[in-house]
Amino acid sequence: MKNRRGKIAYIDLFAGPGRYKDSNLSTPLLVLESAVQDPDMRENLATLFNDANTEYASALKREIESLPGIDQLTHKPRVEMEEVGEKIVGMFRAWGGIQLSFLLIRGGTRGFRLA
Numbered sequence: 001m002k003n004r005r006g007k008i009a010y011i012d013l014f015a016g017p018g019r020y021k022d023s024n025l026s027t028p029l030l031v032l033e034s035a036v037q038d039p040d041m042r043e044n045l046a047t048l049f050n051d052a053n054t055e056y057a058s059a060l061k062r063e064i065e066s067l068p069g070i071d072q073l074t075h076k077p078r079v080e081m082e083e084v085g086e087k088i089v090g091m092f093r094a095w096g097g098i099q100l101s102f103l104l105i106r107g108g109t110r111g112f113r114l115a
Contacts, residue, residue, distance in 0.1 A: 018063030020039035036069035046075040
């Protein structure tokens with residue numbers, strides 16, 4: 001998916017550790033791996049991954065850091081360790097400087113409202 005008019009945000013509220021038990025990459029790593037390979041996505045994709053499980057979030061950070069080419073992304077992937085709620089909403093509002101023309105939230109919106 002290419003977007004020349006604005007940034008694209010991918011938000012995963014329940015991101016997990018980055019790999020399944022069988023060692024296959026999970027969605028956050030697949031999204032980032034694809035973004036690294038596409039010049040438009042490298043420039044435009046902003047990501048926020050969250051998991052309240054600190055072990056999962058820490059593992060995901062390590063996995064992201066080890067992805068080949070991850071340093072080529074204009075917007076460094078962000079990993080948070082929060083329960084889904086008002087604090088997460090505050091993160092969306094404070095994201096700052098990113099004009100979004102497309103937003104995808106994986107994991108639903110249970111626990112908060114944007115209005």
